[in-house]
Amino acid sequence: MTVSRALRNDPSVNKNTRMRIHSTARHMGYVYDTTAQAFRTQKSGFVAVTLPSVNNANFAETFRALSYELEQDGVQLLLGSTHYRVEKEEQLVRQLLARKPEALVLTGGHHTGATRDMIAAAGIPIVEMWDLPADPLGHVVGFSNADAMRLIVEHLANSSRQKIAFVGASLGADMRGAERRDGVIQAARALGLPEVGFIDAGPAPISMRHGFSAFENCGRTIAQYDALVCVSDPVAFGCLSAALRMGLRIPDDLAITGFGHFEVAQVSNPRITTVDVQADQIGHDVAALLRDIFEGRIDRPLRRDVGCTLIQGETTQMPPRQMVKPLAG
Incomplete structure (x- = not known):
């Protein structure tokens, strides 16, 4: 009983005795079985x-x-x-x-x-x-994915961006990604912007290379958009890398935003505009x-x-030509 109490660190056992028992247990490679204790305490x-x-x-x-x-x-x-x-x-x-x-x-x-x-x-x-x-x-x-996307879309609209595409995983798996896409669509409609496009980056989970490949697969048709809202910062970094390789000027030719305030968004060049969800x-x-x-x-x-906070980077900076009134709330 003394050994059992000592291995449970019961203070009723003398400290020196407990230390000797723990030392012996370590020397023997003994691992205390907590099954009986869990059954007794229901913890x-x-x-x-x-x-x-x-x-x-x-x-x-x-x-x-x-x-x-x-x-x-x-x-x-x-x-x-x-x-x-x-x-x-x-x-x-x-x-x-x-x-x-x-x-x-x-x-x-x-x-x-x-x-x-x-x-x-x-x-x-x-x-x-x-x-x-x-x-x-x-x-x-x-936090609300819809609120996070509203911050992004309002920021893009106030930078005179009109034609937005969402870059995310194929529909059906990533539920949070789907909520972000819906949030972009709802915010764009509320601001009177054109219908939001969708760039499928493949089955979830998607990463930098998926964003890079999705952007490359669009080729020059990417010119139909003036802003990309990516499901995450790694995907945004992949799109950014592909855009720079194609010779596009970011953000002059195309604005790119991410989500999550990942480390990659803070160290990329240019830094990626994103949302911090803490x-x-x-x-x-x-x-x-x-x-x-x-x-x-x-x-x-x-x-x-x-809550969530917009973190403005360098992938969306552009002199505003037309201010859009923010949504209520």
């Missing part, structure tokens, strides 16, 4: 998290912030990647719930019916992040929310909008 000591991709720097930033904060409380994260597919998320949720996490954090607000049913029966705290779903499963920490703040806020839940300070679903 597994971990939170399950799903991300669309582990290669996306923004999602990685959110995960790092969330992981760092929860580790201070002795809580570990169990991560699963959905590859932008709700069917894969359903499979992961089933596997993760079988391991009895203390909470489940999902990226986005789009889920299959089976996923929603499993979560409703799980009886654990649920947090949806990176979105503001209309029908949330529980708590929400995110990826790290989302992680910190989710961790703070979970801490309050675990400590019994929250007893109802909360909705936290972290």
Whole structure:
């Protein structure tokens, strides 16, 4: 019993005794089995998290912030990647719930019916992040993709850009990307701009090379547009690189915008105009929310909008010839 209590860092065991027991355990290569403790306390000591991709720097930033904060409380994260597919998320949720996490954090607000049913029966705290779903499963920490795109389109319109194309993944997989495209279309219509074009960069997830290839495939037909709104900064960087290789002057011939305030947008030449959605703040806020839940300070679903900010770079700078009144709100 003394060894068991010492390995649980029970303060009732003398400090020197605990140190000797831990030292012996390390020497033996012994790993404490927490299964019985979890069964007794009904606490597994971990939170399950799903991300669309582990290669996306923004999602990685959110995960790092969330992981760092929860580790201070002795809580570990169990991560699963959905590859932008709700069917894969359903499979992961089933596997993760079988391991009895203390909470489940999902990226986005789009889920299959089976996923929603499993979560409703799980009886654990649920947090949806990176979105503001209309029908949330529980708590929400995110931002509005429509608001982010409105900032971009208003900025382009005030720079006298009229003919806009959205560069994103093929329709059907990247739900957040689809919301951004819809946001561009809605904002353009509200400002009386021509119909927004669409440049398909391939199946999600898409990256720099997909943006580069999509732009190259357009060839000289890209001249029908005077602005590109890209689904992410890496895609925007790919388009920018292809445009410069073709000899286009950015932003004189073509304005290019991204999304996410990635590092590549800050160091590219010219710097890319983008939207900061505070990826790290989302992680910190989710961790703070979970801490309050675990400590019994929250007893109802909360909705936290972290907001978004336009970051004007050099890919859209151009003397305005016609000012457009911003949308209300």
